Amino acid sequence: MKAKKLLIMLTAAAGLAVAQTDAKNKIADQISGLIETQDAAVKKFMSKVRALPREKQREAYQKGYPQFDDTIEALYALVEESPAEAASLKAISWISSHSRGKELKPEIFAALEKHHLDHRELSEVILSFYGAKGENTQAFLATVVEKSKAQDSRGSALYIQAIQIERDTAKTTQYKALVERLNTEHAGFEVRGRKVGAMMKATLEAKEKLAIGKSAPEIIGKDVDGKEMKLSDYKGKIVVLDFWGDW
Amino acid sequence: MYPHERSLVERLKDKPFTILGVNSDSSKRYKKAIEENNITWPSFWDGGRTGGPIATAWAVRGWPTIYIIDAKGVIRFKNTRGKAMDEAVDSLLKEMESD
Numbered sequence: 001m002k003a004k005k006l007l008i009m010l011t012a013a014a015g016l017a018v019a020q021t022d023a024k025n026k027i028a029d030q031i032s033g034l035i036e037t038q039d040a041a042v043k044k045f046m047s048k049v050r051a052l053p054r055e056k057q058r059e060a061y062q063k064g065y066p067q068f069d070d071t072i073e074a075l076y077a078l079v080e081e082s083p084a085e086a087a088s089l090k091a092i093s094w095i096s097s098h099s100r101g102k103e104l105k106p107e108i109f110a111a112l113e114k115h116h117l118d119h120r121e122l123s124e125v126i127l128s129f130y131g132a133k134g135e136n137t138q139a140f141l142a143t144v145v146e147k148s149k150a151q152d153s154r155g156s157a158l159y160i161q162a163i164q165i166e167r168d169t170a171k172t173t174q175y176k177a178l179v180e181r182l183n184t185e186h187a188g189f190e191v192r193g194r195k196v197g198a199m200m201k202a203t204l205e206a207k208e209k210l211a212i213g214k215s216a217p218e219i220i221g222k223d224v225d226g227k228e229m230k231l232s233d234y235k236g237k238i239v240v241l242d243f244w245g246d247w
Numbered sequence: 248m249y250p251h252e253r254s255l256v257e258r259l260k261d262k263p264f265t266i267l268g269v270n271s272d273s274s275k276r277y278k279k280a281i282e283e284n285n286i287t288w289p290s291f292w293d294g295g296r297t298g299g300p301i302a303t304a305w306a307v308r309g310w311p312t313i314y315i316i317d318a319k320g321v322i323r324f325k326n327t328r329g330k331a332m333d334e335a336v337d338s339l340l341k342e343m344e345s346d
Contacts, residue, residue, distance in 0.1 A: 206306035212325060216316045219301055221291035224274050229291060236318050237263040238339045240332065242252070243302055243312040244290075245271040246280035 028087035031078055035094050038071040068098045076105065083111035089121045096128035103134030113143055123152040127191060129160050138164075155186035159196060166200075179204055216241070249284040255333060256288055262340055263318060265289070271297045271310065318343055 042065075049060050075091040082088060092112065096104055116122050126144065129137050144157035162178040165171040182189055182197045189197035209217060216239075219231040231239070252266055268290030270277050277292060293299030297310070305312075313332070315324035317339050324335045 203306050206304065210305060210314070210322060212322055214322055216314065216320050216322050217304065219269075219291060219304075221269075221293070221301055223289060224270070224277050224292040229289065231267070231316075232320070234265055234267060235320055237265050238318055238336055238343075239316040240252075240255075240264075240266045240336065241269065241314040241316060242266055243269045243271070243305070243307045243310055245297070245310050246276055246284075247272070247310075 023082075024085060024087075027078060027082045027085050031075065031087045031091045034071050034074050034078075035090070038066065038068065041066045072098060076108075079108065079111065084115040086116075086119065086121065089116060089119065089125050093125045093128040096125065096132060097130075099132070101131040101133070103129075103132040103137045106136050109136050109140045112140065117144070117147060118149040118153075120150055120152065122148065122150060123156045126153060126156040126160055130163060133164050151186070155182065155189045155197075156191075158182045158186065159189065159191065162200060176204060249286065251329065251332075253285065253287070255336070259336065259340075263343065264336060264340070267291070269293050269299075269301050269305075269307075271295070271299055271302060315339070 045064065045066055049057050049064075052060055072095050075095050079088045079091050079095075088111070092104065092108060095108075112122065112125065116125075122144070126141070129141070138161070141157045141161050144153055145161070148154050148157070158178055158181055162175055162182065165175050165178075168175075179197070179200045183201050186197060188195065208214075216231060220228070221230075222228055231241075256264075256266060266288040268286075268288060270280075270290045271293050272280060273295045274292065277290075280286065281290075291301055293301045297307075305314075311328075313324075313326050313328065314322055315327060315332070315335050317323045323339060324332075327335045
């Protein structure tokens with residue numbers, strides 16, 4: 001009797017586990033399916049546009065570019081249904097990188113904070129916030145920087161915080177502090193193989209050397225015929241230094 | 248761009264002034280641009296690409312980018328174009344005359 005009961009319990013537990021795994025896979029499959037279908041539609045559209053004569057490409061592109069709204073809504077629904085699933089992270093990245101700078105729904109940030117704050121793949125989600133500048137995004141990035149246990153995610157959050165204010169001249173001090181922190185706490189920080197932390201720092205240093213009131217750094221180069229020339233050759237003259245191209 | 252620069256060079260031909268270009272075109276395209284637009288002022292050629300050594304050292308991310316440097320070699324204006332460029336250069340010339 002006891003053994004039989006135990007067996008039933010075990011069977012039930014196994015059944016439940018299988019059902020849970022199935023549900024998990026189903027969500028993951030649905031998310032992948034939606035993304036693959038939409039990506040395939042874009043790919044097909046783009047090859048169609050590229051086959052057109054050059055002068056017609058722009059118009060065709062503007063008129064017929066596949067709309068993402070339905071896919072975004074469907075992905076949102078799946079994420080809201082199973083916010084704790086790891087597959088949700090993939091959906092959220094996709095939504096964010098296809099929302100043209102619009103920030104995610106507030107409940108998504110809540111889900112990310114509750115279920116995925118320490119998840120390794122959160123970093124990819126954060127990098128997809130590149131163009132989204134809303135208040136909720138900023139609050140979430142600050143939370144990640146302070147609380148996430150995943151080193152990569154903290155680095156990515158600092159990087160995106162910096163990127164978002166890079167061009168805001170009123171926030172130069174804040175920007176410098178972020179770049180400094182990125183380089184000290186995440187030495188060698190890379191995004192897809194590019195050492196972006198070091199690059200931001202180098203650009204900052206170059207800009208400081210090139211501020212109004214500073215001595216212009218020497219330029220030693222060549223003209224197009226290979227003749228050497230220097231900026232200092234023109235000392236004593238006012239120089240309009242013009243970085244140009246005929247394009 | 249070119250007509251304005253040509254007229255500036257023409258107007259100040261007897262003054263201590265020059266436009267100095269840093270060009271990011273391919274050498275073929277650059278030579279063609281010089282001929283077609285009657286560009287008389289000198290240019291560094293930055294290796295045929297936007298990520299050339301001079302543009303990189305000067306942290307240039309957008310083209311055109313303009314720096315106006317006074318006779319002592321000090322950076323005085325950035326990205327001043329059109330009429331404002333003329334005014335900036337004139338103010339520096341005036342400064343030199345009163346020195």
